[in-house]
Amino acid sequence: MEIGDRSVGFLMLLSSVSIFAYYTFWVIILPFVDEDHFVHKYFLPQQYAILVPTFAGVLLLCSLTIFVGIVMLKGRNRKSHAN
The missing domain is CATH 1.20.5 (Single alpha-helices involved in coiled-coils or other helix-helix interfaces)
Structure with missing residues (x-):
């Protein structure tokens, strides 16, 4: 069961870091990027x-x-x- 717990913990950590990075980029960095830049279509x-x-x-x-x-x-x- 230890391997299952580790994999679930790793997936939870990976999803938390991904959501944090996405939200941080969305809120802090994206307002300073030009409106016509292609990256805006992902947010x-x-x-x-x-x-x-x-x-x-x-x-x-x-x-x-x-x-x-x-x-x-x-x-x-x-x-x-x-x-």
């Missing part, structure tokens, strides 16, 4: 640079809240059955 418009992370953050926060709520409800049910 979304600038207004999405705020919308995408905001949506991802809200989705993450909602998921964590639901998870914590489910865990708390399961813990309450176990305590009530133990008494």
Whole structure:
């Protein structure tokens, strides 16, 4: 199982670094590149640079809240059955 864990960890690291590099280039470097340069066709418009992370953050926060709520409800049910 150790090899599987390492490969999953490597894929997660690779995807995180790729997303970070893409977003950094998109937000920091791309505004200084001419509008007619070919590299602009590989990126979304600038207004999405705020919308995408905001949506991802809200989705993450909602998921964590639901998870914590489910865990708390399961813990309450176990305590009530133990008494």
